[in-house]
Amino acid sequence: MVKTKCVAMLLAGGKGSRLNSLTKNLAKPAVPFGGKYRIIDFTLSNCTNSGIDTVGVLTQYQPLVLNTYIGIGSAWDLDRKNGGVTVLPPYAESSEVKWYTGTASAIYQNLNYIERYNPEYVLILSGDHIYKMDYDLMLNFHEERGADVTISVIEVPWYEASRFGIMNTNDKQEVIEFDEKPKQPKSNLASMGIYIFKWEVLREYLEKDALIPDSSRDFGKDIIPMLLKDQKKLIAYPFKGYWKDVGTVESLWEANMDLLDEKCELDLFDHSWRIYSVNPNQPPQYIAPYAQVEESLINEGCMVEGSVEKSVLFQGVTVGQNSRISESVIMSDAVIEDNVIIERAIIPPNSRVPSGTIIRPEEGKEKIVLGSEELCQEMNNGM
């Protein structure tokens, strides 16, 4: 049996509270995106495409949808005899249930999982981001540079830099300082929350951190600063390409709209780097004689009788006659009845938008509107 060189630990317990009702019943990595995916599909597909076949998925918040979705990992070819995907929820010890209080504590409590494979390296990932990345290239870089830890970074616009964890580096790409959300950023290299650790370094520092009572058990806030203090070799790995943290309703909408932009670097049609997902098994989409569909992504099982422009339709969506949808995201199995107008909105899965409803953001108040059952009722009563 081939020894596992690198184990991936995928943090998927995020609540994503700024996504409002979209994350009421599911964790942020399970939020639908791009007409047929869930956010976590990108990291899981990256793992498979990078040749990483041992992935621990750490779940905590509202895990039912996510656990069911991941299953035994078949959709991503991660149903393996050796390794594959393993969902790692918090568990009870003799005295108490140990919740994951931070990113570091989630990994610390599953050191025994990593020990089973005793790899050379551990790749820490977040299930919250949309991007395509070859982790194998990063691993080569990590080995070549002989780093203790390699942190993937991306250049962000300077005006946004204070929203991120910023890495200050010297001319050898060595990280000399880490600033969490700095007011006055000295660099615009943001941490993507992707780390490769030498396994023994990771274990040593997680065990050290566990002994500090007031630690917040976070990689960015606690582990990285401790490594810097001990002058460990931390190297920044520059990533170029599309990367998006869809933390808010607005950024989720934007990321969907990005897919419709010809210049977008996130190419879903690249067969050499497929994004895998659990397939719903629905018939092809049907576009009716009087329908209009332009600049849109439409998934299987949709029935379009109205007009759809600059929008993303998930599987099984119905759009009735004379309905007009523009710059919107309609999630799976939503039924848009006749004579409906939807502009710049996200309509959650299984919604029914009654005939005659108009959903659009209030002028000057909001950029995007998140549809809901209550909203539809309200709009209908007001008409």
Add this chain to the structure above:
Amino acid sequence: MNNKRMLGVIDATTFYEPLKDLIQHRTLAALPFGGRYRLIDFVLSSMVNSGISSVAVFPKHNYRSLMDHLGSGRNWDLNRKRDGLFFFPAPVLDMPEELIGSFHHFESHMSYFYRSTEEYALVANCYSVLNMDFKAILDRHIKNGCDITEVHQMGEPLEIYLLKKDLLIDLIENKDTTGYRSLKDVIDSGDARYTFCSYEYTGYAAQIDSIEKYFKSSMELLNQSKWHDLFRKDNPIFTKVKDEPPTNYKKGATVKNSMIANGCVIEGHVENSIISRSVKIGKGTIIKNCIIMQKSVIGENCQLDSVILDKDVKITDNTVLISEAYTNPIVIKKGVVQGELMQS
């Protein structure tokens, strides 16, 4: 368990000469249909949705694509430790082709029938497009004390049969004495020893035995009531998963009355057509009344009317292909590159 009582047998040995342009490279059971399916998907999914968990497929000609499509049966939930999907290729028989019946094919894999514990066998062909509940047939078959039930639609036989497995074994073993080489022979004989029953199926059904029939039945899917009859949420038609992204409709695309599978990029005009997975249609191109199979690429400013493009066909810019008659579509064979200056 009640639903454990039927095993499924799919006779995939059929070769129809009138379809030869489309089935030279593949067995009929693997003929693409409805944008993302292969013909066998309909009968196989009906079996699975009727609770059948042991299915034997008997292929004969060019079955590489069929094996690739079915794989371990995972997409139909038939990758089981107990039962599941069985693949029994036809033996080489030293006798004239016209004397070989399905019983000859079944005979070389008798151990499958001996070993199965199911009491009944549902024997179906591989070229029927339908979504049928076989449990209902079994209930009727038992209630009416039938020996062999055949499914009909408006009096026409659909060549789908239900009988006791032991009777099937008996018919196969005694084929040389009786002269019956298939269940059709038994029905046609009207043999007085058996009680024959007919089951009328009222849902959508089509049997694909010629290019004309293939074309006509494909176009019927654009009829919404027929579409709903075939594609039912409670009884889905399963197929091999391809992980294609949603289809991208670019600026300037106009699509009317068409069925489009995932992974396509459409920039031109598409009307009354069935477009399979991963097809590209260029700017200024007009596609009408066409069936375009997987991964075909159509360039810019082309005009196609009443054409069937098989898989992996490439149509270069400015090509015009118009059939003289709607009922007699032009067929472009798999992998062909068709250009403006070439004659079809």
